[in-house]
Amino acid sequence: METYFLILSLAIFFFISLKPLFGKRHSKFNLPPSPARPLPLIGHLHLLKQPLHRTFLSFSQSLDSAPIFSLRLGNRLAVVVSSYSIAEECFTENDIVLANRPESIVGKYIEYNFTTVTSAPYGDHWRNLRRLSTLEIFSSHKLNGFLSVRKDEIRHLLLRLSKNSQHGFAKVEMRSLFMDLTINNILRMMAGKRFYGDGTEQVRQLIDEVVSYAGAGNATDYIPILRWITSFEKRVQELSRVGSNEATLMMDHLLSLQEIQPNYYTDITLKGIIVVMILAGTETLIGTLEWAMLNLLNHPEVLTKARTEIDTKIGFDRLIDEQDIKNLPYLQGIVLETLRLHPVAPTLVPHMTSDDCILAGYDVLCGSMLLVNVWAMHRDPYIWEDPEMFKPERFENEKENQKVLSFGIGRRSCPGVGLTHRLVSLALGSMVQCFKWERIGEEYIDTREAPMMRPATPLQAMCKTRPIVHKILDAFA
Numbered sequence: 001m002e003t004y005f006l007i008l009s010l011a012i013f014f015f016i017s018l019k020p021l022f023g024k025r026h027s028k029f030n031l032p033p034s035p036a037r038p039l040p041l042i043g044h045l046h047l048l049k050q051p052l053h054r055t056f057l058s059f060s061q062s063l064d065s066a067p068i069f070s071l072r073l074g075n076r077l078a079v080v081v082s083s084y085s086i087a088e089e090c091f092t093e094n095d096i097v098l099a100n101r102p103e104s105i106v107g108k109y110i111e112y113n114f115t116t117v118t119s120a121p122y123g124d125h126w127r128n129l130r131r132l133s134t135l136e137i138f139s140s141h142k143l144n145g146f147l148s149v150r151k152d153e154i155r156h157l158l159l160r161l162s163k164n165s166q167h168g169f170a171k172v173e174m175r176s177l178f179m180d181l182t183i184n185n186i187l188r189m190m191a192g193k194r195f196y197g198d199g200t201e202q203v204r205q206l207i208d209e210v211v212s213y214a215g216a217g218n219a220t221d222y223i224p225i226l227r228w229i230t231s232f233e234k235r236v237q238e239l240s241r242v243g244s245n246e247a248t249l250m251m252d253h254l255l256s257l258q259e260i261q262p263n264y265y266t267d268i269t270l271k272g273i274i275v276v277m278i279l280a281g282t283e284t285l286i287g288t289l290e291w292a293m294l295n296l297l298n299h300p301e302v303l304t305k306a307r308t309e310i311d312t313k314i315g316f317d318r319l320i321d322e323q324d325i326k327n328l329p330y331l332q333g334i335v336l337e338t339l340r341l342h343p344v345a346p347t348l349v350p351h352m353t354s355d356d357c358i359l360a361g362y363d364v365l366c367g368s369m370l371l372v373n374v375w376a377m378h379r380d381p382y383i384w385e386d387p388e389m390f391k392p393e394r395f396e397n398e399k400e401n402q403k404v405l406s407f408g409i410g411r412r413s414c415p416g417v418g419l420t421h422r423l424v425s426l427a428l429g430s431m432v433q434c435f436k437w438e439r440i441g442e443e444y445i446d447t448r449e450a451p452m453m454r455p456a457t458p459l460q461a462m463c464k465t466r467p468i469v470h471k472i473l474d475a476f477a
């Protein structure tokens, strides 16, 4: 009897899930081309190999370099764009229609039922959150106020680097140092507190797991039956509980705002802000710093040029400061070149259409997911000279800056861009100014990426202090 009900339920489920995929509604529309015929129920999900941005580039190439194509991911239609002109069409005339986010299991459990600024549908609630985070966190005024936190955390980083490297080259593992820098920076901005030792590692593991579940590659988001069969949803629910405890500890600062305006600053809103800041503002910065250092180690001539720029403009008596960065164009070029070659959100954060629209002459139906493959666009040989090469010089022409779309464009673009440029440039500039750097061996470091856009092998380097480090050590003494 049980088997009978199972077969009956599966038959009904198959009928319901296949109907929209093969229904008449789709056939009368001019949808973007697809790389292959979709399979029943799963559509093209079986073709999605990690890393997705590379798979998407090969789909596009298999379709005669099609700059837009469509996929069926279980019960959802997705459109993938990989050209500048279509991306511009998306985020200018179609910006509002494309300003929604698709629902996901992470959005439901970790992002408080789609109420955070990253996951909320486009509308009044999202607008309020965006304004709130701009005023309280991302405005120049607020970022200037947090400068002392950034400087202090960078000083901690330099001190740790100098520990064993004052009398000769010492080997250092960069990821854990960048992890402490970025997590402590965000936590101090949010709650005025640092995490030490094991605390950071725990937070980091939590972030790692949540970030690995976010994004467009989870079959469970598209095939509802997988929610019952796999333990994915349960695991995300468990993580959401751990995350809540962590967040509760960091509420001090925002709670004072709640006292003044309790209706506006609800508990969920405040927790959501903290969760988003940690999720969006740590892994992104760690990855960017790691890729930047990796490229400097693989290109000693770039490193020398950056050091000469800093020595010439700043001298040997003081440490680089944030206001120096505008006078260090080569350093800024290194950061931009890192963001171009290694955008940590290579297909941006998924968008969703709230109505039918037209892109590049194709019909894009209401409820479709949009992914923009900026990783592929940043390596397009028709747009960039020597696209695979790490050449910060290309940004001597300031017009090139506009072509780096790692933070997205339009109303849902990243509000953390200012903080990223400040922290990454200052940390990188300080490390170049204070240390000599070498690879741990003769061979070049692997530039392929692991899942989540990290370097394939955790970055290690050899560093040796330069005399200026003593000025920092003295200041700490």
Ligand code: HEM
Residues within 6 Å of the ligand: 117, 118, 119, 130, 276, 277, 280, 281, 282, 284, 285, 288, 343, 344, 345, 348, 349, 350, 351, 406, 407, 408, 409, 411, 412, 413, 414, 415, 416, 417, 419, 420
């Ligand atoms: C290298 C650093 C970073 C990169 C490459 C990056 C990239 C992105 C991208 C691609 C998006 C989505 C854009 C779109 O949907 O079109 C985004 C959204 C967002 N980012 Fe970042 N990000 C970075 C750092 C940060 C930092 C440091 C923070 C905060 C501390 C942050 C907070 C956010 C938030 C809140 C959103 C959601 C915006 C919305 O949906 O309205 N990001 N980021």
